Amino acid sequence: MSKQQHSRTNATIVSQYEEYVMPIWKSLDVPLERAEGCTVQDFDGEEYLDAFSGIAVTNVGHRNERVVEAAKDQLNEFVHGCSYVHPNGPVGALGERLAEVTPGGLRKSFFCNSGTEAVEGAIKLARKYTGSKEVIAVEMGFHGRTLGSLALTGNRAYKSGMAPTINNVSHIAPPYGYRCTTCDSDSCPGTCANNLKRVIDSHTSGDIAAVVVEPVMGEGGIIVPPEGWLARLKEVVEEHDALLIADEVQTGYGRTGEFWGVDHFEVTPDIVTQAKGIANGLPLGAFTATEEVANAFEAGDHLSTFGGNPVACAAALATIDELQDGVIDNAAEQGEWLPERLSELEAKYDVVGQTRGLGLMQGVELVDPSATGPQGIAPAPDADLAKHVGKNLRERGIIVGVGGFHTNVMRIQPPLTISREQLERVVDALDAAIAEEA
Ligand SMILES: Cc1ncc(COP(=O)(O)O)c(C=O)c1O
Known part of the structure; x- marks a missing residue:
């Protein structure tokens, strides 16, 4: 020492x-x-x-011993080569593993370094795939602090003095039964999901790229939506040929007692954003999409120098083993x-x-x-x-x-x-x- x-x-x-x-x-x-x-x-x-x-x-x-050993093993091989220039084992294996564990037919991943980057990348992908600009998020939600994700974050406290963020972002009411301004019912029937339709009709061109939602709102105060809320959002998203992006940065990797937060609600998102628990503390983020959506990205559309660092990806593989064991x-x-x-x-x-x-x-x-x-x-x-x-x-x-x-x-x-x-x-x-x- x-x-x-x-x-x-x-x-x-x-x-x-x-x-x-x-x-x-x-x-x-x-x-x-x-x-x-x-x-x-x-x-x-x-x-x-x-x-x-x-x-x-x-x-x-x-x-965690398994995670530490996996990271050490990779440190002894090599630390960096830019994963989008030099293909490497941990990134390939983690991509394959995420195709197995993510919900529905999600198949292709992009690896970055943090939650906010995962959200930024997912917005870019949704815009590229749909050809639409508008994005909708939830008041009181949190998606990060870089300018794109900050626009989605539904809390002025994080934005004060930082404007302008990105345009074409609107918000719907949160499913916050305890302080609900939509209906006056303790049991929260989740009718606030209908708010999405109203917001689209009142505040947007109607041409929606994505609705971004946390399955359980973390930074907002651990707010669990009522049954049916997420499913109703998905219906409206589909009616508009838009994408549902589940921001699982906080709810993913077993946090809610299931692998994913959406597993509690039987809703399949089109893109899942991940970070936090993914590599048990090593900096890593990811977003995973269906093959069709993912293939909207063309060469040069997105990249990150450190994204998908092999040490972090090796740690993520061991983290998933531990979670499943x-x-x-x-x-x-x-x-x-x-x-x-x-x-x-x-x-x-x-x-x-x-x-x-x-x-x-x-x-x-x-x-x-x-x-x-x-x-x-x-x-x-x-x-x-x-x-x-x-x-x-x-x-x-x-x-x-x-x-x-x-x-x-x-x-x-x-x-x-x-x-x-x-x-x-x-x-x-x-x-x-x-x-x-x-
Ligand atoms: C749901 C959600 N999305 C995105 C983020 C941003 O993640 P990061 O701090 O890794 O950029 C957070 C962070 O708390 C989060 O809870």
Whole structure:
């Protein structure tokens, strides 16, 4: 270990960030020195149970042995050759594997480096295939921060001062039953899907390239659409000869207890975007389309110097092996139990407005019961409480995300390898933290 590494402490790392890294963070979380499974350790030797996975990425556990070995093996062969200039084994094998595991008849993939690039590429492909310009996304949705994906992201907070983004993008209402402005029903019949037709008729030329949707909205606050919602969108998409792009960057790779988020809704998308969990932390993104759609791309239409890095692709192959060898089953099993425990918190505390999610993608929405929320719907979001509960959890050695459109949702998205005992620790700590902070 170098002298410089020896002298690292949490304080020195944070001060380097403050001095030398662009100040884009709202608050810095636990500095990381090392991580293993569901445990991370800071530079001062403190250990934390990680229930957020570096924003839903390390799905098969930090430093998963099979993934680390696969990456090391490839590092020993070669690191880079530009995968679109020099064909290589991991890219070919991963392409073939994705054709097996992606839903429906999806067959050909493009590999990039991140979620936002996957979304950008998918929009380009949809425009090229359909010859149309217009793209529709969902209010409160999140698709990334580069200018194309930022246009789809349905939250002004991410766009302020960055305009203009790309044109020809419209948004439909989100399937956010708890704060629904479309219908006044607790059971959320999903009629807001009809909003797509209205938006197309009111705001677009009618010539639609794609509708881009997260099967479960992650950054928006773990919003699960009601049954039938996605299927209704698909119907309207087909009526317009457009494409349905499922943004599975966050929901894919077992996060919801199925391989893909769309697996819960029996809807087949035309393009699936992927990143986050795909290579368990190595930078990789992808979008996969049907052969017919994919073949709309011609030579020179798209490329990325680092995209489909062979080390990252080797890690992705090992990640998929791990997911299929029991990790998704664990996510499904723990993801059955966790919502039951969280709903007990909803019954116990009036500051817990709603708990919701699929698999190991669960949200706890915190509210101020003494005030009414935006547009007079539901109790007011309590972002301050969420911030304090997050901090309190840190002090208890637990990392949970805080997010959502109103920044008032505790996001529980641990590695999918998490045990029942570890999850119990998370829920018990959350219970105690809410009791203390509310
Ligand atoms: C659904 C979804 N799409 C796209 C992105 C952007 O991914 P990245 O941060 O890798 O660019 C995210 C990131 O949170 C996401 O949740």
